[in-house]
Every structure is written in structure tokens, then in C-alpha cells.
Amino acid sequence: MNSVKGSSRDGPVLVTGGAGYIGTHIGAALMKAGHRIVILDNFSNSTPLAVDRLNSLGLGCAELVEGDVHDEALLDRVFSADRFSGVIHLAGVKAVGESVAEPIRYYDINVGGALSLVAAMVRHQISRLIFSSTATVYGDPAKLPVAEDASLQPEHPYGRSKLMIEQMLQDVAAAQPWMRIMSLRYFNPVGAHPSGRIGEDPKGIPNNLFPYIAQTAVGVRDEVRVFGDDWPTPDGTGIRDYLHVMDVAEGHVAALTHLIDGGGKSGRNLAVNLGSGHGTSVLEVIRAFREATGREIPYRILGRRPGDVAAYWADPTYAERLFGWTAKLSMAEICRDHWNWQSANPDGYK
Numbered sequence: 001m002n003s004v005k006g007s008s009r010d011g012p013v014l015v016t017g018g019a020g021y022i023g024t025h026i027g028a029a030l031m032k033a034g035h036r037i038v039i040l041d042n043f044s045n046s047t048p049l050a051v052d053r054l055n056s057l058g059l060g061c062a063e064l065v066e067g068d069v070h071d072e073a074l075l076d077r078v079f080s081a082d083r084f085s086g087v088i089h090l091a092g093v094k095a096v097g098e099s100v101a102e103p104i105r106y107y108d109i110n111v112g113g114a115l116s117l118v119a120a121m122v123r124h125q126i127s128r129l130i131f132s133s134t135a136t137v138y139g140d141p142a143k144l145p146v147a148e149d150a151s152l153q154p155e156h157p158y159g160r161s162k163l164m165i166e167q168m169l170q171d172v173a174a175a176q177p178w179m180r181i182m183s184l185r186y187f188n189p190v191g192a193h194p195s196g197r198i199g200e201d202p203k204g205i206p207n208n209l210f211p212y213i214a215q216t217a218v219g220v221r222d223e224v225r226v227f228g229d230d231w232p233t234p235d236g237t238g239i240r241d242y243l244h245v246m247d248v249a250e251g252h253v254a255a256l257t258h259l260i261d262g263g264g265k266s267g268r269n270l271a272v273n274l275g276s277g278h279g280t281s282v283l284e285v286i287r288a289f290r291e292a293t294g295r296e297i298p299y300r301i302l303g304r305r306p307g308d309v310a311a312y313w314a315d316p317t318y319a320e321r322l323f324g325w326t327a328k329l330s331m332a333e334i335c336r337d338h339w340n341w342q343s344a345n346p347d348g349y350k
């Protein structure tokens with residue numbers, strides 16, 4: 001019998017930021033695995049329409065609470081209403097360039113929000129927490145692939161805010177040894193649920209490569225801007241570890257199951273990579289998207305983007321050892337599913 005306080009094994013899972021891109025896909029995987037979920041979201045970068053779509057998949061019905069993780073009274077009401085089996089914390093802001101311009105907002109929302117949430121969990125003795133961290137805590141890695149013991153040198157306020165939260169959760173875990181905490185470091189989540197009913201719907205001009213390529217393929221954008229072809233890589237363009245958002249979602253189900261089954265480590269916040277272990281260049285992604293969709297993807301080579309690094313991809317073996325997870329979906333399946341969503345929803349959820 002699990003000795004941890006407060007949490008039940010079969011209570012609902014609270015998914016903060018659960019109306020967002022990653023959150024809706026995690027919600028789909030959790031409900032498919034038989035969990036009940038409660039989504040807490042302030043819709044600052046998402047829409048309740050996404051939750052309607054999630055609930056239309058026939059996997060279950062997510063309960064939706066509109067609000068902010070800073071609202072301690074709201075968290076007390078939510079946590080008093082049920083015995084939660086765990087919390088997956090995604091709510092936050094995540095645009096690198098924006099974080100450089102607005103550090104106070106990034107630390108307030110990301111670090112302040114996580115602090116408010118974990119304080120409420122301690123008050124209500126909810127023991128299991130999975131935190132959405134990021135591979136950018138590694139900065140420009142000295143060697144590849146990147147393992148969890150690589151040096152942590154984030155290069156912008158967004159990455160620093162995520163590392164601060166990991167360190168704060170480590171201190172909380174040490175002070176509350178009954179808690180079981182994991183920080184999952186995402187590489188580059190892309191793609192969409194195979195139904196084409198939920199997917200990535202960035203506001204305004206996409207910062208990231210995949211939504212920009214998909215919007216170019218569907219005609220919303222004229223051409224893809226390739227940020228530099230003079231990187232020290234085989235074809236000169238940047239290399240990243242792209243993994244299907246459904247693989248990311250399954251990684252959360254596997255990690256939560258591991259905690260519910262008594263896994264995790266007393267006194268420790270375990271940091272775990274979620275990556276495919278493969279690197280793909282910008283030009284290789286464009287080629288894969290063209291091959292998977294038959295769509296022409298016009299592009300233009302421009303200069304490097306400030307803050308970019310040449311290449312990184314994950315050493316994903318710790319996740320496999322700890323909770324038996326590996327990314328299973330290929331680049332072709334990523335492109336097919338991303339296109340399936342984009343072509344059916346050229347204007348996103350609007």
C-alpha cells in the first residue's frame with residue numbers, strides 16, 4: 001500500500017495549463033488510460049474550445065476550472081473538492097524571445113505560479129507532482145546526446161525560470177519526504193493527435209518551426225524562414241530533437257503510473273529527459289513534411305536567430321530505465337499528424 005499521505009491512487013489528476021497544446025494531448029492520453037482529469041487554465045494562451053474538442057474524442061470528459069495557479073483560495077477549493085491522485089503542472093509562459101524582454105512577468109508566472117501550486121499541495125498533502133520542464137535548462141550542451149547529468153546553463157529567463165522551479169521543487173522534496181516529484185525536460189514536442197481534432201494553435205506568428213511549416217503548407221504563410229545555413233552541422237541548418245506530442249503525453253502517463261505504483265524517490269525531485277534521441281535539421285524537417293503531405297514548402301535562407309544554438313538532442317535512456325518510456329512515433333508520422341490537424345483547422349480552434 002502506498003504510504004504517501006493525502007493522495008489517492010484513483011482520484012482525478014489535476015492538469016494545470018491543460019487547455020494548451022501539450023496539456024490537451026496529455027489529457028487525451030490520461031483519459032485513454034482511465035484517469036479522470038480536472039483542467040485548470042486561465043486561457044491566457046489557450047481556449048476553452050480546445051477542451052470541448054478534447055471532450056469530443058470519446059475518451060472521457062475533462063472537468064474544466066477557469067483560473068490561475070496564483071489564486072491560492074481557488075487551489076484550496078479545487079483540492080478540497082476531491083482526493084487527487086496527482087498534479088501535472090504545465091501552466092506557464094514559454095517564449096524564449098519574450099522572456100528576454102519581460103523577465104519579471106516570466107519569473108512571476110512560472111516561478112511564482114509553481115510556488116503557489118506546490119504550497120497548496122503541501123497544505124492538502126497531495127504527494128505526487130510532475131512538472132513540465134524544458135531541455136533549454138541545458139543551454140548549449142558541451143556534448144551530445146544530452147543526458148540529465150549535463151551541466152545546467154540556461155541562456156535566457158525562460159530557461160532560468162524552469163531551472164529555478166526544478167531547484168525549488170528539489171528543496172520542497174527534501175523538506176517533505178512524503179512527496180514524490182518529477183521534472184520532465186521536454187525537447188521539441190511537435191505533431192498532433194491522430195484524430196486531427198486537437199493540435200497546436202499558436203497565437204499570432206508562430207515562433208516555432210513546425211507550426212510555421214504547417215501554416216506554410218496550408219497557405220497561411222508564404223514561405224518558411226530558415227534561420228541560418230552556416231551552423232556547424234552536416235547541411236548547415238539547426239538540429240533539434242523533435243518528438244511526437246503523443247509520445248510526450250504517454251511519457252506523462254508512464255511517469256504518473258510510476259509514482260502511483262510507489263516509484264519516485266523520497267527527498268528527491270527526479271529530472272528526466274523526454275526526447276526521441278534523434279537529431280533532425282531544419283532542411284530535413286522541410287523535406288520530411290513535403291514527403292509526408294505532398295505539399296510544396298517554399299523556404300528562404302536568412303541569418304541566424306539570436307539565442308539559437310547549433311544542435312541538441314536527448315539521451316532518452318533514463319526515462320526508459322525509470323518508467324519504461326521511449327518515443328515511438330517517427331518523423332513521417334509527426335508530419336502526417338501535424339498536417340492532418342493543420343489542414344482540417346487552417347485557423348486553429350477559431
Ligand code: WQD
Binds near residue numbers: 189237239282
Ligand atoms: C527549431 C529549429 C531554429 C523557426 C523552442 C524553445 C523550447 C521549446 C521549443 C518551450 C531551430 C529553426 C525555427 C523558424 C527556423 N519551447 N527555425 N525557422 O528554438 O529549438 O525550442 O521551442 O519549451 O524551450 O526554446 O524550437 O521550433 O523555435 O526552432 O529555421 O521559423 O528551427 O533556428 O534550429 P527551439 P524552434
